[in-house]
Amino acid sequence: MLKNHGKGVVLDRRLDNDTEPVTWLGLCELRIMNDRRWPWLILVPQRPDMQELHDLTPLDQAMLTFEMNLVGEALKKATGCTKINTGALGNIVRQLHVHVVARSEGDPNWPGPVWGHGTREPWPREDLYRFAEQIRASL
């Protein structure tokens, strides 16, 4: 289900509920998954009708690639993690979005995936703001 999100852009209700805004990139809105178990960012291309990466135009694909890499590099720098996990699944939330997650040995479900594992643990609000600020500074 899509919700009007200002500027005429819409955001799926579940994405809106589970994530918090960080910044606006060229193609994508960058959001934080509100789950303190992992440093977890989500790119939402401003193309609410798209479901698959290959549905994007070649120009949008190039921009998304650029922004994914920008965000992956910033997240690795900010967290010092072992490995970035990048994924576009969309089995539950169909609006196209890309996960960029910082993973380290011994984190919950390591070396398995973050998706579908246990229950989301919201950040303390202050820590969420601090993490968002750290990401903006690393971009």
Place this chain on the structure above:
Amino acid sequence: MLKNHGKGVVLDRRLDNDTEPVTWLGLCELRIMNDRRWPWLILVPQRPDMQELHDLTPLDQAMLTFEMNLVGEALKKATGCTKINTGALGNIVRQLHVHVVARSEGDPNWPGPVWGHGTREPWPREDLYRFAEQIRASL
């Protein structure tokens, strides 16, 4: 652990063990995960020293994006699946590789991820060849 793979290119031993070759693209070798639970392809950029997407040069990133989308579209066409799941994790196999998986309602672990779920079930050899041929025809 990397294994020499002809033409001086190396392939991680676990990737080599769990997957079978399909075809050679411009940047990537395209392989099938030998697991009949899901139609599952793997792109292996011929950059064996790279671990993260953002380590690639901009030109390689553009080529990888092109090949990921080509393969995603072909897999969706060949399988009629509900959703393509794309992921670059690398928590276990560090050599850079990208998963492109065809997912449909009711498949094993739907709508959760394929990674780390249960035990790989090898294809009957004849079906594996047929699937590889179907993918080559759809590219």
